Amino acid sequence: MHKILLLTCLLAGLVQAAEYETHTPDNIEAGEGDGLMGFFKNKAPVIPAEQEIQYPDLATLKQWAPVKFAQEIKNNNYYLSLDSLSLGPDRIVRYVIAVTPKAGGPKNILFEGIDCKTNQYRTYAWGNPNKNEWQKSTQVKWKPLSKNQYNAWQGSLSDNFCQMGDPWPVETIRKDFTVDKQAGDCLGCRAK
Structure with missing residues (x-):
């Protein structure tokens, strides 16, 4: 033994x-x-097959939940738009995240997707809330998820979005971000 x-x-x-x-x-x-x-x-790595992407309307994103993850230097706050979460037939979880510097300054808004099956993410666009428009990414590049890098929120979000290679239902993900979590809490470990 x-x-x-x-x-x-x-x-x-x-x-x-x-x-x-x-x-x-x-x-x-x-x-x-x-x-x-x-x-x-x-x-x-396999490049996920994607459906046609629907970009969220920035003006309608009203439900923001804080995203907490371990990082050595905490210069930013992160917020997930709960009303932007979607899961298409391609099984990719898409979402909008806002990155706000603690010292002040402009807020960065990104539209991204996580593929639970291949453990990859990609950024589709950067948002300009003042003009209510998206600046679409010119590179279609999927990147491996990571948790041990500066600003690696995607790796942390994958813990909330994915279960053993499959995405959780969107309503389950939304509910997870509205519950006050404790250290070591996990979505699949909660009492029903």
Whole structure:
């Protein structure tokens, strides 16, 4: 029994160490790298097939809930628009998030999507609430979810949006953000 526990701990340590390799998310491609994660990623990540995207009307977004996640330097506050949440037939959770600097300054609004199946996200557009318009992204690039980077809210949101590769229903996600959460709380662990 001790040998199995020791082997499990050793493997977990190796995987954790491989995640801290000196790569940035933009230059990591599956199969690249000489670390342990490169060994396990032997083919390019799947690009999710998407439906036609409906951009939310910025003027109608009224329900904002704080997003809390672990980060070393907390220069910003993050708010999820609960009335922007959608889940299409493509099983991608789409949402609007606002990033507001604690020191003041302009609020950044982003329209993004998370694919629970492939553990990836992408930014569709940046919002200008004063003009009620979206500046659409010119790059259709899916990126791996991460929790250990500066401003990595997408990785944290995936904990709330996804369950074992599938998205939670939108109403369940909305409800989760309206409940006062405690440390270590998880959506699937709550009493019904």
